[in-house]
Amino acid sequence: MKKIIQELQRRNVIKSALAYLVFAWLITQVMAIIIPAFDLHTALLKTAIVVLSIGFPLWLIFSWVYEITPDGIKKTVDVDPEVSIAPQTSNRLNYVIIAGLVIVIGLLIKSNLFPSASAENEPKVVPVEVESDKSIAVLAFADMSPEKDQEYFSDGISEEILNLLVKIPNLKVISRTSSFSYKGKDVKIKKIGEELHVNHVLEGSIRKSGNTFRITAQLIDVNTGAHIWSETYDRQMEDIFKIQDEIATKVTEQLKVSILGTSLTSVKVDPEAYNLLLKARKLSNQNSSESNNNATKLVKESIAIDSTYAPAWAILSHLFYRSAFNYGSMPMDEAIRDGKLAARKAIELDPNYVEGYLNLVIFETASWDFKSASLLIEKAKKLEPNNSSVIFAQSDFAAATGKIDLAIALFAKAKDIDPLFETHWYMGYYYWVKGQFGQAEESMNQSLFLHPNDNSANTLMGDIQLSLGHPEKALEYLEKVTEPFWQLYKKSKAVYAMGNTQEADALLEKLIADWGNLAWPNIADVYALRGEKDEAFKWLELAFDNKDISLLEILNYPSMKNLWGDSRWNTFINKLGLPKDHGFHMD
Template structure:
């Protein structure tokens, strides 16, 4: 039989239509299985097995279609059926119906899938072209989050209800340990702890945090005796996968944390890291937790007491890396609030960070904080080295990502993507919307800056400087009345004066603007000369702008880190003095830091 006759015979026996029908029906079966299997907790291997069976069945089906024919008397070998008795024409029509029906089902399934993806993730947003809406990064699909777990703040069940710092600390230590496991997606502390003290259904918590599992528990502490309960819950059906109660002495606290972490990873079919939770003297650990609790309150008195407690902790046991990092963080907070001498604080901070890293060379948060401090010291090279190390150790840690996003040598759009990724990983840390708004402002995406600023202010309506910042954005959008109304709501005197100068400068010109700038310069110019330089640069008064930039350099203004992306500095960039000044402050070329946000 020549090729043409063979081809015609394949058509006559409906082999081509049989093949098409098989492929279309197989595709529908796979799509239905991908929806149904997870509902019955089938493993990913079940779907792979089904696909493999269908693939193997395809050539078998083709051979079957060639060898056999459907007749009124049942299946017969094609060779045994006379041409005048063959009903292949009717069989062909049936195959057409099967193919058409399967295609309709396939189209419906595809439409449902596309709609579901759109409603979960929203339309895709480009970072390079402004659009009419702001979309915070899409949440990963359930398959990507198969081993996503949220560790809720353990409840304080002590008789006096005075062990909140301890119960928070226990749950946070477990969270931090689990977060180091690359096989788990662990929701950050800020988001997980946002449900503290609230009677919220587990399913709702899982939905808001994009977590498939929740670890919750309680701590009862009396003198040196502990009772810790913990339970791992599957969000979809509320099933308790594991629960345990531990009655131990305080000396066993670290072994309990290890046991809980091991139970969680075992139930989620993930392997534990080789490294155990770091141990420290129990009294030192208790003081460390107290210091951390007080630091979070962020008042002058709480920071002072936190400083005292963390030093006492280190005196008892100086081999615990987190305590040294906590010391650096507390000192930095007190320095930022001008509660302590800045020069002596700087030395203490550097010493504490170095000690933390020497004790734990894989401590990602310590490297990230070292990068932040290097930025404050206008040492961009050192900052990048530390950020790179932190990302290698913890690429999905939102706290690390937020610190890395402050690196001004990164492209501004990359910085925006980093913050959006941090929001995806830590959806209830609303201060990140403020950080995102700031980056949008630097990138002159003012509509997006306004939208994210307003979202932040829903949760932090009375934060210092927020209304002044909003007024500045509104002024850039030409919304005069709204900008002035926002300014009136600003309570901080210094930031209100700065905001007033910027809004006046943006919206108006002439004597009114000059007077406003002169007033700010006289009262606050020495406090931060960089801000005065911004005003003169925007007005294109280059001599005065460079004069005040020189003053900003002398006082090591922290605001110099934004100079390359600062929209107010655009008028200076075509002046020969610009490159000279950039070189003087040691601002390097754009960073080559590789950041994987997948």
């Protein structure tokens, strides 16, 4: 081994390796600065890293086999040791390594003492402020009933316990989306803790027979696997709320988390009404127009039995929103009216129930009452600052008022509470509206890898390809979109960008004929892309006159830059009634 090391030193292999690593690092740092500055594709940096990684062993082999001599490159074995200039080469490599290290140290000092302007402008992510040992994920309770027909009930129990825990300000509680993703999977508790970044997991089961049920709950320390606390309850249906409260209280006691000096208060609701509500909640998670309509019927039946339960009204409000905004099965004005009434009823019944406020935020924003929406978000933040739904609502509101950097920062914060939430589509959208098309494409490639036939993913990727200057490629993605409106709307832009003006005109005429009484901001987007400012402003005015909430999204689109500089742009933005600190461009 000693002889091998000596030979490596004689042939300058070790110093050649150090020089290679130093300058490979410098190359990647320079590229990391140049790529975002010129909006180049981020794949260039990845490619460079791969090439440099492959080149390293090849460079070592070259250093071992060959020597640079005054007469050119020769194999080391063919060079007489007496005429070898390896010692001189060694000295030169010393200078190269020292120079490289000086540059490296200089760059590190500069980056720490004088951060770049772009770094200063990057949105800051504020982590959830809790002690590391005060974090928990509530897994979906297992249905142990003989017929296996109580999944909706076991899901509901665990979700209600989660909702109680999330009210505690200094406890980090992972959201339902992430914690319920392990349902039916054989995953070790330690792995769940690592993936969700928590130190405790609450799991349990329910076995229901008639009006009697048995609930088992156990709190587990992720790091040791030890059961910190466990309990089994055999009770009647009427005691379900007391048990939920008791489990939540026991968990907080074991984690030594204060419940603000008070105990949780049991909510009384008719058992039959509660059972219907749990079934509705299960149906609503199926995300279809039919399941949404059926869930709405069940909630209305629940409220007819007992109208004093705030969550029932909050769920009804949310179902109204989805009926109009997601499925078009309810007129917009009717959904806003009834949705507001239901959300306000939830708040009236329970002023501390955060979902009531969040639902009302949506409808106030849809009504263009930004001040009310902002105040409601602040109220929700005070009630449950670590609730991911509250943070997502903040992010959505920030985007609706043009503050995309803030929306991204809040979105990242919510991701800390909901680690398994699929973020690629959202980040692709945010990068696209910010004009960072390479990063947008990268995010959407990941989204489409997971959901290749998703309409919204293919639609957004079509927009991104169009912004990248690839209209033909945009059409490939738009052909996969099955919704007629979205395909027609987006294709009218792609075909125009390809230079097929006659076909593009025909598509735009059809869009106006078929959807001109609803898609005002979308048609404005098409005209803005075409650079036809008069028509673009005409349709923007129609969108405003009809209070189309999607206008606030489309004002962020890259096509709107074609309207900047026109005196009508500032006039239009000013009359929207936006908050003074809105983020939309102003000339």
